[in-house]
Amino acid sequence: MSLIYFVRHGESIGNQLLIDNLSDDENILSDNGRLQANNLGIHLQNVTFTHVFSSPYIRAISTAQHILSASKTVYSDDAIVVDPDIRERNMGIYEQKPVTELVKALMKAGDDYIDWTPEGAESKLDVELRLEPFLQKIGIIVDSGLERKTILVVTHCALMVHLWHYLLRCDQKYRFKNWKPEFMKVSKNASYFLLTMDKLQDDVQPRDLEVVVAHGSDHLKSLEQDAFSSCAHRDETLDSGKSCMQQ
DSSP states (O other): OOOEEEEEEEOHHHHHBBBOOOOOOOHHHHHHHHHHHHHHHHHHOOOOOSSSESSHHHHHHHHHEEETSSSSSSTTTTTTTEEEGGSSSOOGGGSBBBBBHHHHHHHHGGGGGGTTTTTOOOOOHHHHHHHHHHHHHHHHHHHSSSSSSOOOOOOOOHHHHHHHHHHHTTTTTEEEEEEEGGGOOOOOTTEEEEEEOOOOOOSOEEEEEEEEEEOOOGTTSSOOOOOHHHHHHHHHHHHHHHHTOOO
8 A cells, every 4th residue: 555645735924814815926835834844844754755746836835845855865856746736726706805704704604615616716526627637646656566655745725625525425436444524624734644545456446545644733733823723712703613614
């Protein structure tokens, strides 16, 4: 079986300021985000990654770079494969508004928040249509050769939630072991999931996956709290929104 580390990027300036209207060039890692990513790299320094994928956004690429730079393994400059299929979900009109407004809108959507599509946003189906090709790429890597693969994937919060929903729903293609409802909670910046993925035997589906680590964040304990959690503690409305998003 192969190992896949799914990582949410470190805290960005947009995360820190709770705004979503920064350009990609502006929405880089905050000082705390760089520390988070570096601490994760130290935490994983003995892991040798055979393949590395990142969302095309600078905050994700920078997180991957920090992880690799802290590794005991030497990586070439082109080790990171930038893949647009794992970019964050576009939330349409809420891309230009404070995150607090998005959270309140998500609260109104309630249990249907995954299916809720704001004006101009990507729908759940839009996201899934690009998730499946990415999963197929990972599957081809896992199935090739005899050696175990260790894959790093640096992506985004909502994208990971959509990924878990998709994998659970497509039980004819993928079969989760050790899955628990609390794994669906929103991931902290620079936290990670570690999954195992088995090779397909004679191309017979479903493919087996198992969660080994969920919301891994021990490496963040010495750092300041992420911006959203810190704000939620001060704002009861946001705190309720956080609980809603973590179902």
